[in-house]
Amino acid sequence: MIPITRPVLGLDEKRLVAEVIDSGWLTQGPRVAEFEKRFAEVCGCRFAVACSNCTTALHMALVALDIGPGDEVIVPSMSFIATANAVVHAGATPIFAEVDPRTYNLDPDAAAAMISPRTRAIMPVHQIGMPADMDRFRALADRYGLAIVEDAACAIGSKRRGKQIGTDGVMACWSFHPRKVICTGEGGMVTTDHEELASRLRLLRQHGMSVPDTARHGSQKLVIENYLEVGWNYRMTDLQAAVGLAQLAKLPELVAQRRRLAAVYSARLQEHPWLIPPFVPEDVEPNFQSYALQVRPGCPLTRNQILERLLAAGIACKPGIMTAHREPAYRERGVQIHLPITEQAADSSLLIPLYPGLTDAEQEYIVQTLFAIFAPIGVPT
Ligand SMILES: Cc1ncc(COP(=O)(O)O)c(C=O)c1O
Incomplete structure (x- = not known):
């Protein structure tokens, strides 16, 4: 059987994973920080926050914008179900709009027709890596005061006018599932140029904890953390980030x-x-x-x-x-x-x-x- 896809994993991934095992630090730590830095460079944005998968990335992105019950988010129905589910996880309502039948991407006119007083955001999907028409979504966002969260789960390496996509919205969310172009087994990332959003995402992915594990465990002094809001365990592990670093070099x-x-x-x-x-x-x-x-x-x-x-x-x-x-x-x-x-x-x-x-x-x-x-x-x- 010829498979539909097959991840490209080899000696580089094995070597970097072995280093993590030898280091004794397995969960979110230095390799995650390094992967975030490299990923932000590739995307041409200021911040990247790693997490457990793209579904959790989309969920956190919406919560970081304080989108919740009573709010509507416009999404394409033609997408992996996680796009709509993330809106439901945030407590908001997904409003389904039509796609352009040639690109399978959310149709900006159809999205515009679904805008209501409750709309807070539009979530265009760069479907199977095909860049969405972000100029038109940005125009809509400016006109109606909406946030754009890009579902870029499949789109690392996709370009528009010669530039990596993912910096047109307020945040973009990425997946590293084995079906994607680079993989970490499971894994996700949120990228943004907004420092306050990046800080909130770092809190949300780690139970709302005020001090990251690396700072707590690496300190000679007593560090007692606070829990600033109700978050989740949406962390990526250093084992996954090691695979991600090797994959990113091959992108x-x-x-x-x-x-x-x-x-x-x-x-x-x-x-x-x-x-x-x-x-x-x-x-x-x-x-x-x-x-x-x-x-x-x-x-x-x-x-x-x-x-x-x-x-x-x-x-x-x-x-x-x-x-x-x-x-x-x-x-x-x-x-x-x-x-x-x-x-x-x-x-x-x-x-x-x-x-x-x-x-x-x-x-x-x-x-x-x-x-x-x-x-x-x-x-x-
Ligand atoms: C468009 C889209 N959004 C979100 C997701 C969810 O990604 P993950 O499996 O990393 O949660 C996928 C996964 O296939 C996807 O294709």
Whole structure:
């Protein structure tokens, strides 16, 4: 089976993890601080606050803005469910808006139409690494006095006008799950240029504790901490940060390989009668965290039949990005909306394997299979 993804982990990760084990300091400590510093440099922002995953990053980001019960946050339904869940975890209400069917990103006009007196923030998602149209979200934020929290879970290495995305909102949240471009097993980060938000995030991720563990345990003097507000244990470990540091050093190479593979797919599949390669707006360079194909209307096979035939040929594949508003979790919370563009985009898209290390021969086999599954079924003589 050709997997849909495979993290690139090797000797560098092993060496740095071994150093952490030898050091005896396993939880959030010096390696986390180093990973945060390097990550902020890569993003071109002032502060990075590591945490346990991107869901907790999004949750903390909203709480740091004092968003809670009675507030609304506009999100795309077409996203991994964690985007909407983070709003619920903060006690606020996610308001689902349509996406642009070409980029799968939140549509700024659709988001604008959902703004109400209760709206506090918009959470655009750079979906599967495709940069969202942040100029238009910024304009909306300025006009209506809203915060922009970027869900950049999949988007490290994605650029707009030559610059790493993630600095257009007040905060951006990142994931290091193995399905992402760099991974730490589980892991997340919030980046921001605002010092007071970074300080609040550092409190929230560690039970609201006034003194970090490193300062408490490293001190020769008695240090007694206070708990300034009710926070969580959303810490990253130094073991994870060690993996992250090794991964971050490889980021340019990992992204270059993904872009090269994506370019091969798009060139070869341009001629496909039923499958449409991803649309890439002019001013962006996505990291191709995933490679999504759209099934043309009138296609003789359903999207799920295509997936079944790929699986039968030994090629791992997945339906496109999910929709949150159709899941029982939200239906049961009273969400009874119909989002035709979102539903059509989600139901007619699929993800095929793309990861550094996918060989040319494997990619060729995938491309040929994508054509072959549409060949007419032979009639027995
Ligand atoms: C758009 C988006 N947001 C949030 C998340 C949640 O990330 P994590 O698994 O690190 O909590 C994901 C994970 O797939 C995602 O794709």
